[in-house]
Amino acid sequence: MGEPQLCDLSVPGRQGIRFPxxxxxxxxxxxxxxxxxxxxxxxxxxxxxxxxxxxLSQLNYSIDTGYYPLGSCTMKYNPKVNEETVRLPxxxxxxxxxxxxxxxxSLVLLYNLQEWLKEIGGFAGITLQPAAGAHGELTGVLIxxxxxxxxxxxxxxxxxxxxxxxxxxxxxxxxxxxxxxxLKSDARGNVDLEALKLECDDTLAGLMLTNPNTLGxxxxxxxxxxxxxxxAGGLVYGDGANMNALLGIVRPGDLGIDxxxxxxxxxxxxxxxxxxxxxxxxxxxxxxxxxxxxxxxDVIDMGDEETPPLYGLVQPPKSIGRVKAFxxxxxxxxxxxTYLVMHGAQGLRQIAEMAVLNxxxxxxxxxxxxxxxxxxxxxxxxxxxxxxxxxxxxxxxxIAKRLMxxxxxxxxxxxxxxxxxxxxxxxxxxxxxETLDTFADAMLKIAEEAHTNPQLLKDAPHNTxxxxxxxxKAAKELVLCCGVxxxxxx
Amino acid sequence: xxTPHTDADREAMLRAIGIDHLADLFKVVPAKHRFPDxxxxxxxxxxxxxxxxxxLAWANESARDLACFLGAGAYNHYVPAAVDAxxxxxxxxxxxxxxxxxxxxxxxxxxxxxxxxxxALTGMDVSNASHYDGATAVAEAVNMAYANFRGKRAKIVxxxxxxxxxxQTVRTYSTDSPLQLVGDGPESDLNAGPxxxxxxIDGETALVVVQYPDFFGRVYDYTSLAEAAHAAGALLCVxxxxxxxxxxxxxxxxxxxxxxxxxxxxxIPMSFGGPYLGLFATRKEFVRxxxxxxxxxxxxxxxxLAYVLTxxxxxxxxxxxxxxxxxxxxxxxxxxxxxxxxxxxxxxxxRQVAELNYHKAHHAAARIHDLPKYSLWSGAPFFNExxxxxxxxxxxxxxxxxxHDILGGYDLSQDYPALTHHMLxxxxxxxxxxxxxxxxxxxxxxxxx
Numbered sequence: 001m002g003e004p005q006l007c008d009l010s011v012p013g014r015q016g017i018r019f020p021x022x023x024x025x026x027x028x029x030x031x032x033x034x035x036x037x038x039x040x041x042x043x044x045x046x047x048x049x050x051x052x053x054x055x056l057s058q059l060n061y062s063i064d065t066g067y068y069p070l071g072s073c074t075m076k077y078n079p080k081v082n083e084e085t086v087r088l089p090x091x092x093x094x095x096x097x098x099x100x101x102x103x104x105x106s107l108v109l110l111y112n113l114q115e116w117l118k119e120i121g122g123f124a125g126i127t128l129q130p131a132a133g134a135h136g137e138l139t140g141v142l143i144x145x146x147x148x149x150x151x152x153x154x155x156x157x158x159x160x161x162x163x164x165x166x167x168x169x170x171x172x173x174x175x176x177x178x179x180x181x182x183l184k185s186d187a188r189g190n191v192d193l194e195a196l197k198l199e200c201d202d203t204l205a206g207l208m209l210t211n212p213n214t215l216g217x218x219x220x221x222x223x224x225x226x227x228x229x230x231x232a233g234g235l236v237y238g239d240g241a242n243m244n245a246l247l248g249i250v251r252p253g254d255l256g257i258d259x260x261x262x263x264x265x266x267x268x269x270x271x272x273x274x275x276x277x278x279x280x281x282x283x284x285x286x287x288x289x290x291x292x293x294x295x296x297x298d299v300i301d302m303g304d305e306e307t308p309p310l311y312g313l314v315q316p317p318k319s320i321g322r323v324k325a326f327x328x329x330x331x332x333x334x335x336x337x338t339y340l341v342m343h344g345a346q347g348l349r350q351i352a353e354m355a356v357l358n359x360x361x362x363x364x365x366x367x368x369x370x371x372x373x374x375x376x377x378x379x380x381x382x383x384x385x386x387x388x389x390x391x392x393x394x395x396x397x398x399i400a401k402r403l404m405x406x407x408x409x410x411x412x413x414x415x416x417x418x419x420x421x422x423x424x425x426x427x428x429x430x431x432x433x434e435t436l437d438t439f440a441d442a443m444l445k446i447a448e449e450a451h452t453n454p455q456l457l458k459d460a461p462h463n464t465x466x467x468x469x470x471x472x473k474a475a476k477e478l479v480l481c482c483g484v485x486x487x488x489x490x
Numbered sequence: 491x492x493t494p495h496t497d498a499d500r501e502a503m504l505r506a507i508g509i510d511h512l513a514d515l516f517k518v519v520p521a522k523h524r525f526p527d528x529x530x531x532x533x534x535x536x537x538x539x540x541x542x543x544x545x546l547a548w549a550n551e552s553a554r555d556l557a558c559f560l561g562a563g564a565y566n567h568y569v570p571a572a573v574d575a576x577x578x579x580x581x582x583x584x585x586x587x588x589x590x591x592x593x594x595x596x597x598x599x600x601x602x603x604x605x606x607x608x609x610a611l612t613g614m615d616v617s618n619a620s621h622y623d624g625a626t627a628v629a630e631a632v633n634m635a636y637a638n639f640r641g642k643r644a645k646i647v648x649x650x651x652x653x654x655x656x657x658q659t660v661r662t663y664s665t666d667s668p669l670q671l672v673g674d675g676p677e678s679d680l681n682a683g684p685x686x687x688x689x690x691i692d693g694e695t696a697l698v699v700v701q702y703p704d705f706f707g708r709v710y711d712y713t714s715l716a717e718a719a720h721a722a723g724a725l726l727c728v729x730x731x732x733x734x735x736x737x738x739x740x741x742x743x744x745x746x747x748x749x750x751x752x753x754x755x756x757x758i759p760m761s762f763g764g765p766y767l768g769l770f771a772t773r774k775e776f777v778r779x780x781x782x783x784x785x786x787x788x789x790x791x792x793x794x795l796a797y798v799l800t801x802x803x804x805x806x807x808x809x810x811x812x813x814x815x816x817x818x819x820x821x822x823x824x825x826x827x828x829x830x831x832x833x834x835x836x837x838x839x840x841r842q843v844a845e846l847n848y849h850k851a852h853h854a855a856a857r858i859h860d861l862p863k864y865s866l867w868s869g870a871p872f873f874n875e876x877x878x879x880x881x882x883x884x885x886x887x888x889x890x891x892x893x894h895d896i897l898g899g900y901d902l903s904q905d906y907p908a909l910t911h912h913m914l915x916x917x918x919x920x921x922x923x924x925x926x927x928x929x930x931x932x933x934x935x936x937x938x939x
Binding site: 002003005006007010014015016017018019020022023024025026027029030031033034035036037038039040041042043044046049050052053054056057058059060061062063064065068070073075076077078079081083084085086087088089090091092093094095096097098099102103104105106108109116119120122131132133134135137138142145146167168170171172173174175176177178180218220222223248249250251254255265269271272273274275276277278279293320321322323324325326327328329330331332334337338340341342343344345346347348349350351353354356357358360361363364365376377400401404409410429430431432433459461464465466467468469470471473474475477478479480481482483 | 516743798853
């Protein structure tokens with residue numbers, strides 16, 4: 001029924017690609033003790049490899065095949081032209097350690113992207129090195145710690161994280177040795193100012209703020225929140241996962257945010273690739289520029305009338321160090337650059353406007369049927385409750401699974417944690433009104449089914465390649481490799 | 491372009507929301523900062539954008555234009571056409587993280603198979619779904635070892651022959667932790683093999699990290715190092731070049747507890763440094779301590795074989811501040827690419843290409859060693875990379891090599907002040923006999939001034 005595993009497709013003697021015979025004299029191999037015995041990899045023809053992976057691909061849901069209303073994930077269309085530009089041979093075959101004179105094209109691209117991301121966010125400096133959003137968070141928190149340390153301010157070990165934050169925020173902070181204090185949200189979904197005031201003391205390293213937050217709400221007191229943290233000597237980290245709502249609308253740096261990571265794989269259209277690679281550039285305010293991870297791209301020789309400026313790699317003077325090898329995910333930078341040159345200032349603002357319009361429109365279609373715990377104009381996403389008191393057995397999970405039968409990917413569910421049975425919906429700007437209407441119709445139909453035939457939801461999905469998967473069995477038996485019996489539990 | 495809204499759509503949607511103007515949606519944004527004028531270049535059409543990017547790409551001289559003998563952690567290998575054909579399928583490229591197994595069996599099975607291939611290649615029990623790159627994979631190994639001993643062992647022994655950028659990354663990650671990183675100071679004897687690390691391993695040591703082949707290309711059997719680490723109660727991490735494992739003894743056979751690596755040689759383009767692939771494998775007893783996503787086999791409610799992300803209770807979205815790592819995104823697409831690469835080459839192809847690298851590198855090394863004023867720095871066995879002592883500073887030699895359209899090797903004096911005039915040369919299956927002769931002749935010419 002399902003697609004066979006690679007190891008079951010292997011036939012001894014087959015090979016999918018061959019290499020030329022050596023055109024140099026052969027040398028003695030290393031001593032036998034240094035050679036491996038067997039190499040247990042599959043043996044397949046190219047066609048069999050292609051069919052295997054093509055059939056696997058057909059078991060996937062994807063943006064190219066359907067709509068993903070996944071909150072905080074910004075599953076917008078990934079333009080095909082990005083996939084052309086990233087593969088231009090001058091980029092794809094450039095070695096990261098080449099002399100800078102030979103890679104001016106790559107360096108100009110990175111430099112311009114740095115400049116544009118600074119302009120879009122209102123920041124004085126930026127690093128493109130972090131590999132993903134969580135990696136950007138780690139970078140940002142290390143910068144905050146380095147800043148306080150450089151001022152001899154050693155007792156600042158507390159970081160405030162609103163209860164609506166992404167799970168990576170507390171994990172990142174703990175990884176950098178900070179004490180995490182959770183901050184409550186108020187009844188309107190804003191940071192609770194009273195709770196914040198109580199924590200604003202001289203141990204405060206900073207606040208990690210997601211704005212718009214994971215309820216899809218722009219904090220109504222954002223400037224006051226930031227001011228209070230600054231008054232107490234702390235810095236404000238902005239989680240830029242929700243930046244799609246702010247492009248050309250407001251610059252986080254103008255609001256006083258000191259550090260922010262972007263997700264090129266959300267806001268700037270680089271593909272999610274089934275879980276990565278991402279890219280998490282970090283922008284910082286003027287007083288933090290010297291702490292950025294290095295190297296960053298800069299003009300190292302201004303040139304003159306005859307010679308163009310020379311771009312090179314420089315290390316910020318008080319750099320926290322590097323956070324990965326080489327210069328970050330260059331391939332993602334090329335895609336984001338392509339996307340940005342095609343938009344300009346007007347185009348970016350239009351992205352945010354249409355994303356917010358789509359979200360509010362979808363909300364208007366669903367709000368009478370699904371309970372909206374925080375009733376305000378939303379930004380690019382909103383959170384509903386996936387439950388009804390009269391059918392207590394039906395949960396958000398059941399709604400999510402039933403949506404699959406209607407050919408939709410479910411919204412993010414059970415997050416944020418402050419909403420019961422949360423369904424977090426982000427339409428993105430690339431979806432048409434017809435798609436939103438079809439999705440809304442499915443959601444309304446499911447609400448009706450929940451009341452008339454709840455078992456339909458409990459048993460869902462019915463039309464997918466597999467049904468609900470036994471997660472307990474997977475974790476208990478831990479079969480993590482093909483051809484290998486279950487690992488013993490230690 | 492990418493937003494489908496017609497004027498009629500907008501009006502109908504605003505009406506449904508109950509507002510008159512789009513701007514009304516943004517009233518909550520402080521007025522003085524609302525709608526900033528962004529100083530960005532004007533929008534280009536797709537056709538113009540492609541021309542601009544093409545011009546930038548042309549401004550580079552890549553390994554397509556130059557004979558590339560540069561490695562040092564990123565290698566110019568042949569990528570079979572079928573690899574990219576699979577990666578460009580929108581169903582893989584534009585899929586989200588497989589949190590919903592019913593809609594993600596393709597990604598999940600592909601990652602499950604990737605885990606199997608990496609385990610087989612490294613001789614380890616389990617692999618995760620990948621880390622960002624070879625550098626962060628080592629940093630995660632350090633975190634894992636520290637957590638394994640519940641913070642009671644704080645010493646990490648780093649081989650000076652571990653990639654300098656990996657060591658720098660480990661240092662950045664551990665800035666605010668009590669970890670002591672030892673073994674790679676300026677006084678360390680670079681000529682020495684792994685035995686030089688033995689005196690540093692003691693009851694305080696959580697982890698010993700070595701590279702295989704090491705940064706200088708040398709191949710050592712780490713079996714006795716593993717024994718010494720285990721005798722002291724410590725763990726051993728081996729950072730690998732996966733292509734070398736097409737022929738060389740596995741770290742699993744040597745007794746490694748953690749294997750990390752840079753997966754780029756397995757069908758991933760150099761792309762000026764990324765995205766690459768962080769390999770991470772370990773022994774079964776550490777599976778619950780390993781960070782990163784993991785795919786397991788199970789069954790669905792219809793009794794079918796099915797795959798699902800498992801042991802998620804270790805991860806940040808469940809454990810929040812109690813998680814040992816904050817990793818969320820991995821390198822899913824690159825892991826897929828490497829799995830396609832390994833499937834295509836298979837057991838014979840990977841050995842064949844590994845040996846091709848080996849023979850070409852050894853031929854080049856012998857030819858350069860025969861040149862007057864050049865010599866091989868080490869007598870240790872090597873794979874596809876080796877160090878030559880040169881008569882001039884490497885930067886000067888590389889400038890002259892460029893005039894011959896040759897991308898010379900890595901200048902080791904950048905990271906190792908003791909290794910002035912030492913060049914790290916990489917030779918792969920992409921370097922023809924003619925290119926090797928060109929390099930040899932150019933080096934001869936350079937040394938004659």
